Amino acid sequence: MPFTTALSGLNAASNNLAVTGNNIANANTVGFKKSRSEFADVYAASLGGVSSITPGAGVKVANVAQQFNQGNLQFTDNNLDLAISGEGFFTLAKSPTETNDLSYTRAGEFKLNKEGYLVNNQGKALLVYRPNTTKVEDGFSTGVTTPVQINTLTGLPSATDTVNMQLNLDAQDDFTPSTLPFDPADSNTYNSQTSTTVYDTLGSPHILTTYFVKLDPATAPATGTSEWLVYHYMSEPATPNTRTAVPVTSGPLGGTTPESAKLTFDSGGKLIDPLDGKFGLSSYVITPPTGAADIEIDTMNFFGTTQVQQKFSVNGMTQNGLPAGRLTGIDIDDEGVIFARFSNGGSQTMGKVALTRFANNNGLAKLGDTAWGQSANSGEPIPGQAGANNFGAIQAGALESSNVDLSAQLVNLIVAQQAYQANAQTITTENSIMQTILQIR
Known part of the structure; x- marks a missing residue:
């Protein structure tokens, strides 16, 4: 019986050594979770249960449980x-x-x-x-x-459908005489211009140019207000001097003269019409030569645009189209x-x-x-x-990182080694007793 008990102890200690060795071996294994040997004692029982004087029959490995605590x-x-x-x-x-x-x-x-x-x-x-x-x-x-x-x-490319402009139109600019009809090729017929690149459904670039024409203050609908006409023209990068008008589809003019829109400012230089600064453009009237769909900019947003005594400036310019990438x-x-x-x-x-x-x-x-x-x-x-x-x-x-604590594992290694040696000593002692018994005549 003591031999069996000691052997069970050797097996348990050996299992503990193997588990500890595996933990140490995986100390640098990413995502590794350490394990521990869990033991249970063994008793020989009869129908009447375990006697109060019955010695234990050894130990067994109940489980090798992994510890899922967080690693560093x-x-x-x-x-x-x-x-x-x-x-x-x-x-x-x-x-x-x-x-x-x-x-x-x-x-x-x-x-x-x-x-x-x-x-x-x-x-x-x-x-x-x-x-x-x-x-x-x-x-x-x-x-x-x-x-x-x-x-x-x-x-994938994305067609432009929104352009945001925040500008300042110079309040000191002279108005354009009505005898000079607007012509994008004639700088005498407009006050300022700015351009941005927009994209069609295939990601091809097109240049959208916006022209601003100051109107005679005497024609303003209310005292202290100023009006500017806004024209939009589209051209191809390869032929920038070829411009095609893009009419306004909605806005302050209500479509009565769709070739232009109108911005109205109060006496403090604040945009008051359209109040939200937005109007739309119709489709680019020339189909892009790449085979893409017509460009249709649903929203031209001038919210934040002012008219004060400063030179014309572009304070912000964004559009939501993208080329291929x-x-x-x-x-x-x-x-x-x-x-x-x-x-x-x-x-x-x-x-x-x-x-x-x-x-x-x-x-x-x-x-x-x-x-x-x-x-x-x-x-x-x-x-x-x-x-x-x-x-x-x-x-x-x-x-x-592995959640193995090497210091703790090395200590556990010593403990497991001592347990193994102690159980081996039990077998040695039992063997000596058996030899003594066998030598008695």
């Missing part, structure tokens, strides 16, 4: 490296084409494979929630996960939203990292490669998003 975050120079600060696992598919075979990991060493999919070192694909559109504000389909493919993308980078925010950035200044939402947690992490099946799988003891997977429903935040450009 180490920042890297790779923005595809991801770490979870808090609860949750990254959700992985066996491959970009085998998305039903799932595993879970805390190791966020991701990279692009040759097809442009975001994968880990074992080729398993990171799953994300599919975006509803290319914009974050339109949300994500959280019930649908998919691999994310990035480097085959092109930044190439992929220049990938960004991932703390909610796991993946953005592709393009050389045209645009960005596209590629997806939102899908996280998963379980009721019992210790019940997960150990798959190796710092990954776990669902089991009967783990409970059902609970899908979610970073920063919501008890899920942690995602840190891009960082990795979660």
Whole structure:
């Protein structure tokens, strides 16, 4: 009996040494979770239970339990490296084409494979929630996960439909005599001009030039007000001297003279008509030679434009069109939203990292490669998003280190060694007793 007890102690101590050695070996493994040996004593029992004088029958290994406490975050120079600060696992598919075979990991060493999919070192694909559109504000389909493919993308062009101008028109300018009809080729027929580049549906550039003509104050509808006519012409960059008028479709003139719009300022130089500074333009009357759709600028916004005694100046000029662009980078925010950035200044939402947690992490099946799988003891997977429903935040450009404390493990190694030696000594002692008994005649 003492031999059996001591052997069980040797087996338990050996298991403890193996677990401690495995912890030490993985001290630098990203996303690794340390384990500990958990023991239970053994008693021989009969129908009457265990006698108060029955010695124990040894020890058994009850469990090798992993400890899922947070590891330290180490920042890297790779923005595809991801770490979870808090609860949750990254959700992985066996491959970009085998998305039903799932595993879970805390190791966020991701990279692009040759097809442009975001994968880990074992080729398993990171799953994300599919975006509803290319914009974050339109949300994500959280019930649908998919691999994310990035480097085959092109930044798609976007046609201009809004132009914002904040200007100052010089109050000291002379008005243009009505005997001089407006002519964009004759600088004597207008006071100021400014240009911006706009884009058609194929991303081709066009030059939109806006001309300002001051009217005779005597014709103003109210005392102390000033009026300016606004004309818009479009031209191609290759032929900038060829201008095509773009009529106004709505605005202060109500369409009565669609070739121009009108800005009205009060005696303090504030724009009062249109009050919101907006009017629209009709389609570019010449179809772009590239085959793109006609350019239609729905909103010309002059809100913030003034007329004071300062030289004509452009204080702000923006438009929302984009040419075609190439992929220049990938960004991932703390909610796991993946953005592709393009050389045209645009960005596209590629997806939102899908996280998963379980009721019992210790019940997960150990798959190796710092990954776990669902089991009967783990409970059902609970899908979610970073920063919501008890899920942690995602840190891009960082990795979660192993949670192994080397100092503690080295101490545990000494303890396990002493336990092993002590159990071996029990066997030695028992052997000496047996030899003594056998030598008695």
